[in-house]
Amino acid sequence: MPTSTPPIFPTLATAIPTTAADAWARRTDDTPRPLALALIISSVRAGRLGPTVAGWFADRAGDRDDIHLDVLDLAEFPLPADMAVAPDTPSERLVRALGERLAAADGFVVVTPEYNHSYPAALKHLIDTYREQWFAKPVGFISYGGMSGGLRAVEHLRAVFAEQHAVTVRDVVSFHGAGAADFAADGRATTGAAPAAAAALLDRMGWWGRALRRARTVEPFQS
Numbered sequence: 001m002p003t004s005t006p007p008i009f010p011t012l013a014t015a016i017p018t019t020a021a022d023a024w025a026r027r028t029d030d031t032p033r034p035l036a037l038a039l040i041i042s043s044v045r046a047g048r049l050g051p052t053v054a055g056w057f058a059d060r061a062g063d064r065d066d067i068h069l070d071v072l073d074l075a076e077f078p079l080p081a082d083m084a085v086a087p088d089t090p091s092e093r094l095v096r097a098l099g100e101r102l103a104a105a106d107g108f109v110v111v112t113p114e115y116n117h118s119y120p121a122a123l124k125h126l127i128d129t130y131r132e133q134w135f136a137k138p139v140g141f142i143s144y145g146g147m148s149g150g151l152r153a154v155e156h157l158r159a160v161f162a163e164q165h166a167v168t169v170r171d172v173v174s175f176h177g178a179g180a181a182d183f184a185a186d187g188r189a190t191t192g193a194a195p196a197a198a199a200a201l202l203d204r205m206g207w208w209g210r211a212l213r214r215a216r217t218v219e220p221f222q223s
């Protein structure tokens, strides 16, 4: 019997003597499937920049085989304002379909602009409409806007997502004074600090996403 790190899981330790880290990995999640991240486009106004920013990030994530992205454009999901949907109506089907996409995600990357020092109303409505779909999952941010690069919107979102038991990650990709030209082939999003920031965000989402997926497997989150 090796004298390694004391095991976290006593039952497993008797069966498979190993380090605590190995024990955790073996005990909880033996499915090496890619992390499923929902990429949420928050702005819905005509002429918005959001899809351009999201497309840029999706290209970065597309290079990786440990991540699978599902792009959720809120412009395609006009959620009912009163949150009350009659059964078997188009609204009910839309709310259910979007809920299933959110539930299938291991985590979320929110693409948000800054509107009047905060984030778009469509995003707040999305967060409020659902509940357990957010629980115990990581949330990362890609923000854009004027001088503050959307970072004030991100700080507001951290408090809101905490109420839904979601875990916001520290690393952010932020574009200050962003415009469509920044995302062209020779734009600053390609040549500046943004690609490294996107890679760091994906790495961080990977760590939190896998850790929380394992944790939810061992012990379903209750609230």
Ligand SMILES: Cc1cc2nc3c(=O)[nH]c(=O)nc-3n(C[C@H](O)[C@H](O)[C@H](O)COP(=O)(O)O)c2cc1C
Binding pocket: 043, 044, 045, 047, 048, 049, 050, 051, 113, 114, 115, 116, 117, 118, 144, 145, 146, 147, 148, 149, 150, 178
């Ligand atoms: C209603 C509105 C309010 C805005 N307020 C701010 C703001 O408070 N701070 C800021 O930096 N930019 C602000 N902006 C600029 C936006 O962040 C910027 O135009 C961004 O590209 C908008 O995202 P969208 O094109 O995806 O809608 C505002 C834009 C709009 C339309």
